[in-house]
Amino acid sequence: MSTTRAAGLVIYRKSNEYIQFLLLQTSYGQHHWTPPKGHVDPGESDWVTALRETKEEAGLTENDLEIHQDITKTLNYAVNGKPKAVVYWLAKLKNPEQKITLSDEHQDLKWLQLKEAQEISGFEDMSKLLEEFHVKALKLA
Numbered sequence: 001m002s003t004t005r006a007a008g009l010v011i012y013r014k015s016n017e018y019i020q021f022l023l024l025q026t027s028y029g030q031h032h033w034t035p036p037k038g039h040v041d042p043g044e045s046d047w048v049t050a051l052r053e054t055k056e057e058a059g060l061t062e063n064d065l066e067i068h069q070d071i072t073k074t075l076n077y078a079v080n081g082k083p084k085a086v087v088y089w090l091a092k093l094k095n096p097e098q099k100i101t102l103s104d105e106h107q108d109l110k111w112l113q114l115k116e117a118q119e120i121s122g123f124e125d126m127s128k129l130l131e132e133f134h135v136k137a138l139k140l141a
């Protein structure tokens, strides 16, 4: 069975010395919370997908972000019985005050510190990813 690929960015900002992660709530399905990401189009690289989806879903361009290309992790899980692989890169929002512009695919957004981000994202592997990225972000911020 072929694997569905998706790619996105785990975006953080520094606010009052704390690291906060950006999570978006889907306007469909179970209204789950996720970093900006989406399906890789045919012929598209994971990297280009991550940038395109971040622009579409959060209104942020590559210029707004410091993307840590060497800090990346792939989550593998099944959606409706079909394997899915989602590659994420860690990215810092340069201007912590910058406004996030949602698309129709999402109905809400939150900037959350590690614990709350882990709780709201609701999956063990995402929780681990956030923990690992948090350690890196603390060193970089």
Ligand SMILES: Nc1ncnc2c1ncn2[C@@H]1O[C@H](COP(=O)(O)OP(=O)(O)OP(=O)(O)OP(=O)(O)OC[C@H]2O[C@@H](n3cnc4c(N)ncnc43)[C@H](O)[C@@H]2O)[C@@H](O)[C@H]1O
Pocket (backbone or CB within 6 Å): 006, 026, 028, 029, 030, 032, 034, 037, 038, 039, 075, 077, 078, 079, 084, 105, 123, 124, 125, 126
């Ligand atoms: N139920 C629905 N009703 C109507 N339209 C829908 C729909 N689902 C998708 N769409 C359409 O698909 C488009 C999304 O396309 P894209 O924006 O291109 O793709 P995506 O973010 O990868 O989509 P999705 O939200 O489905 O992915 P996720 O893996 O987080 O989530 C997929 C599933 O995996 C679960 N999941 C997420 N992370 C997981 C993890 N780490 N482990 C296990 N399960 C996880 C989620 O809870 C969710 O159930 C939307 O425009 C929408 O129109």
